Amino acid sequence: MLIIVADCEVNYTGRLTTYLPRARRAIIVKADRTVLVMADRGHQPLNWMVLDKRSSLHIEPDRIVATKGKEQLEIMLHQVLARHELELGAEPGLAKAGEELEMQQSLAARPEAILPGLRLIQREYATSIGPIDLLCRTLDDQAVVVEVKRTAAGIEAVEQVCRYVTVLSEDSRFAHAQPVLVAQSFRPQTVQYAQRRGVLCVQITLEQLRQGAEGELRYPAGPYCGPGLFELG
């Protein structure tokens, strides 16, 4: 990893065109030739480029130029204030727990946590517009389409699960499926919109799932209102 602090000017052309006027910034060139231009605030770099094998990187005393296909990042180093090169070695990698996958797997193992008597038909059931998180059936054999969101579910999630219901309606085995949205929390507008569309909202946190608790029905099921009806009140 090469760390340069410099008074610099940056041009990027590629997916768009940007210009960064002359100022002092930190520039990082990583072992995999990733280049970052960082300001003193925020998460995101001002400019960057992640290079692959076909890309080129030239580091000169007063200039750094990275090229990747039609994209180019040019850093003009007007004055270098510091320069440190160091070896970081291997990265063991980040271990994560609590992602959507964990929720989905936990729910697949205990679908009755979503609705009493619910049983799983298939996880990641493939459709022409993408996989359904959980395809299930109720006690009385009604098909249920479950979309799982780890974080607070938004309106898009409602639309996503409705799309699946519509596509499923082509298959007589799964016609008139009930859409269900499971999330750790819901935005108010999401619940409202789900209500209009007849989408069931079930709130269950990862902790509850781990403890084996059942989800709380946030909104009672109304009739499914068809694929896309959107009436304003």
Place this chain on the structure above:
Amino acid sequence: MLIIVADCEVNYTGRLTTYLPRARRAIIVKADRTVLVMADRGHQPLNWMVLDKRSSLHIEPDRIVATKGKEQLEIMLHQVLARHELELGAEPGLAKAGEELEMQQSLAARPEAILPGLRLIQREYATSIGPIDLLCRTLDDQAVVVEVKRTAAGIEAVEQVCRYVTVLSEDSRFAHAQPVLVAQSFRPQTVQYAQRRGVLCVQITLEQLRQGAEGELRYPAGPYCGPGLFELG
């Protein structure tokens, strides 16, 4: 900006739980107290925390702890190999060109690039659910709702433009509007779904727009099937 290179171990708990085993990494603490833990590859930090006023940050010789609400980032510094503190000063900011705004403005100036004879009624036409990029009319006075996407348009874009048509239907002047999606490219599923919803997909690149060329109609206009209704088969 404080840059520390250290043999470290990191724990994050909050939106999820992560653990980063002991290894050598670069740690950056910015002027706004943003903390980044960086590996020697890729664009994204391994761990990070962007703090606000209510958050706390403690920097000790062998430990950095950032707390923000229920989130906590703890960096254990087993061995500090380098430590540099420096002033970067003010950031003039990044100037950008070629974003969605440019496409929208170019299309507003030449709506006939979307469809022959199309004329603009209003750009950013306000509705209760957000502004319509371009509200237009055809030669025979049919209202047209245009949603512009700079990048490859996804299924959400289809739904977005359909929502606008539905809301517009309350206004007799713009009832039965034709939804149109303009983008530099379309994902295959998007075209398929747009077809079902009666949404016209028009592909125009920024380069074409700059050159004044007309858009290529990617998908022939079918009848708009109502807000969400679409027929299968």
Place this chain on the structure above:
DNA sequence: TCATTAATGTCGAAT
């Protein structure tokens, strides 16, 4: 390689 979806997405603007 391409297409699709999740993400501690981040970020900024408008309500």
Place this chain on the structure above:
DNA sequence: ATTCGACGTTAATGA
């Protein structure tokens, strides 16, 4: 404070 949509989104996964 919350919602919403854009982003050079990035990154990972499956076909």
